[in-house]
Amino acid sequence: MTEPIKITPPLTDAQVEKLRAGDKVLITGVLYTARDAAHKRLIELIENGKELPFELKGQLIYYVGPTPAKPGQVIGSAGPTTSGRMDAYTVKLLELGLKGTVGKGARSKEVLEAMKKHKAVYMAAVGGAAALIARSIKKAEIIAYEDLGPEAVRRLEVVDFPAIVVNDAFGGDLFAQGVEKYRRAGCIED
Amino acid sequence: MRQVATTKITKAVRDLCLSAAYDLEPDVASAIRAARDREESPLGKEVLEQIINNFEIAGKESLPMCQDTGISVFFVEVGREVMLDGSLEEAINEGVRQGYKEGYLRKSVCHPLKRLNTGDNTPAIIHTTFIEGDKIKIKIAPKGAGSENMSKLKMLKPAEGIEGIKKFVVESIKEAGGNPCPPIVVGVGIGGSFEKSAILSKKALLRPVGSKNEDNDVAALEAELLDKVNALGIGPMGFGGTVTALGVHVEIYPCHIASLPVAINIQCHADRHKEITI
Numbered sequence: 001m002t003e004p005i006k007i008t009p010p011l012t013d014a015q016v017e018k019l020r021a022g023d024k025v026l027i028t029g030v031l032y033t034a035r036d037a038a039h040k041r042l043i044e045l046i047e048n049g050k051e052l053p054f055e056l057k058g059q060l061i062y063y064v065g066p067t068p069a070k071p072g073q074v075i076g077s078a079g080p081t082t083s084g085r086m087d088a089y090t091v092k093l094l095e096l097g098l099k100g101t102v103g104k105g106a107r108s109k110e111v112l113e114a115m116k117k118h119k120a121v122y123m124a125a126v127g128g129a130a131a132l133i134a135r136s137i138k139k140a141e142i143i144a145y146e147d148l149g150p151e152a153v154r155r156l157e158v159v160d161f162p163a164i165v166v167n168d169a170f171g172g173d174l175f176a177q178g179v180e181k182y183r184r185a186g187c188i189e190d
Numbered sequence: 191m192r193q194v195a196t197t198k199i200t201k202a203v204r205d206l207c208l209s210a211a212y213d214l215e216p217d218v219a220s221a222i223r224a225a226r227d228r229e230e231s232p233l234g235k236e237v238l239e240q241i242i243n244n245f246e247i248a249g250k251e252s253l254p255m256c257q258d259t260g261i262s263v264f265f266v267e268v269g270r271e272v273m274l275d276g277s278l279e280e281a282i283n284e285g286v287r288q289g290y291k292e293g294y295l296r297k298s299v300c301h302p303l304k305r306l307n308t309g310d311n312t313p314a315i316i317h318t319t320f321i322e323g324d325k326i327k328i329k330i331a332p333k334g335a336g337s338e339n340m341s342k343l344k345m346l347k348p349a350e351g352i353e354g355i356k357k358f359v360v361e362s363i364k365e366a367g368g369n370p371c372p373p374i375v376v377g378v379g380i381g382g383s384f385e386k387s388a389i390l391s392k393k394a395l396l397r398p399v400g401s402k403n404e405d406n407d408v409a410a411l412e413a414e415l416l417d418k419v420n421a422l423g424i425g426p427m428g429f430g431g432t433v434t435a436l437g438v439h440v441e442i443y444p445c446h447i448a449s450l451p452v453a454i455n456i457q458c459h460a461d462r463h464k465e466i467t468i
Contacts, residue, residue: 022233037305064257065257065258065296065298066257066296067254067257067259067294067295067296068294068295068296069294070253070294076253076254076257076294076296077248077253077254077255077256077257078257079256079257079258081257081258081336082335082336082339082369084369104336104368104369104371104427105336105367105368105369105428106367106368106369106428124368124427124428124429126237126240126241126244126427127256127336127368127371127427127458128241128244128255128256128371128458128459128460129240129241129243129244130244130248130254130255130256130257131244131245131247131248131251131253131254131255132240132243132244132247133244134253135247149297149307150257150296150297150298162240164233164429166429174429174430175367175368175428175429175430177430178231178233178423178425178428178429178430178431179367179422179423179424179425179428179430180423180430181231181423181430182230182231182234182423182425182430182431182432183421183422183423184420184421184423185421
């Protein structure tokens with residue numbers, strides 16, 4: 001297996017274009033967290049022409065709702081949630097300069113098209129590997145919507161956060177490629 | 191009659207919530223290790239390695255293996271000779287309340303329309319049945335939404351028969367892809383009524399992973415479905431691979447002559463279940 005590519009947001013178009021479906025990456029730097037409820041509020045702010053709680057340009061959003069931190073912990077367990085639930089909101093954020101998202105599961109056609117158009121990347125972390133992933137999070141701070149509890153927007157500082165590029169800015173799709181390779185005949189009568 | 195204090199039930203439920211979130215049951219752990227050994231995709235193998243590494247850390251350090259510590263689902267079997275000094279439901283909900291707070295578990299339950307979090311992971315989903323004897327058996331199966339959301343129920347026409355059932359199961363797993371955090375366990379409930387099939391599919395998930403139904407015909411259907419599901423090539427986390435499911439468990443029940451209800455309950459690899467007998 002090839003060595004992981006190290007990336008640090010904010011990402012430029014050129015940096016995004018170097019990433020291809022199937023690449024392993026290690027993210028160091030800042031990740032912003034947001035899930036369903038936070039996305040809904042972010043979009044409302046955009047529609048009302050108001051300022052967002054963080055700058056989108058070049059940044060990455062990690063779809064996660066962590067468990068509460070135990071005393072002495074930076075953050076609780078913090079694995080990815082299903083990205084598809086955020087599809088309805090993602091195109092708008094990509095238009096405004098978001099360069100990537102991290103979650104699990106597949107994205108909609110609309111999101112994939114917008115990723116090509118605006119040069120962005122979608123990465124997956126291993127779902128359910130929440131205690132392990134939390135070890136790469138060195139700092140966590142709630143920056144908006146504290147009332148949403150696990151769904152609040154957090155600013156995370158991570159070191160070598162492990163992810164895999166699923167969809168790149170050229171239409172490459174690890175899910176399609178992987179399944180194509182390992183699919184056996186006869187599973188579905190076409 | 192045997193008197194059982196509800197405080198005893200509350201304490202047991204509290205402890206079950208914690209141990210379910212932290213310690214993966216040995217049947218699931220060994221099924222995942224075996225999957226790592228036979229997975230043909232190098233990336234799939236790496237993913238399984240991370241999953242194993244994760245549940246080992248979670249168990250050792252008493253951390254939730256997944257941040258989605260789930261909605262709390264219980265199957266309770268109450269002996270006919272048991273006499274309780276209060277409400278069974280309230281005792282269980284109090285146990286959930288204490289467990290999710292004291293165990294630093296995520297509160298993931300909200301009003302369905304207003305989407306306001308109830309703040310303590312209650313109310314739990316409780317299925318109660320009566321059995322012989324003077325014991326209470328409590329099984330907990332906290333369920334994350336990633337896999338629960340990919341579950342399905344369909345009222346098939348009897349003419350669609352076993353072929354229709356296979357098609358529905360395989361197509362549903364294909365559509366779910368990487369969303370439910372494969373490798374998954376698939377619970378299938380066939381027959382009964384609309385709601386009975388759903389409960390059967392959830393109960394099927396409580397069996398040890400990879401166990402066979404006692405009915406030979408049903409066991410053969412399980413084996414065939416497992417092979418077909420794995421032939422899809424979805425693999426660990428949907429990145430492609432030979433292990434998509436660790437097991438397919440089917441439970442059946444007689445149904446109306448005009449019906450063929452089929453429910454599919456998908457379980458992620460963080461297949462958390464624990465039980466205790468009081």
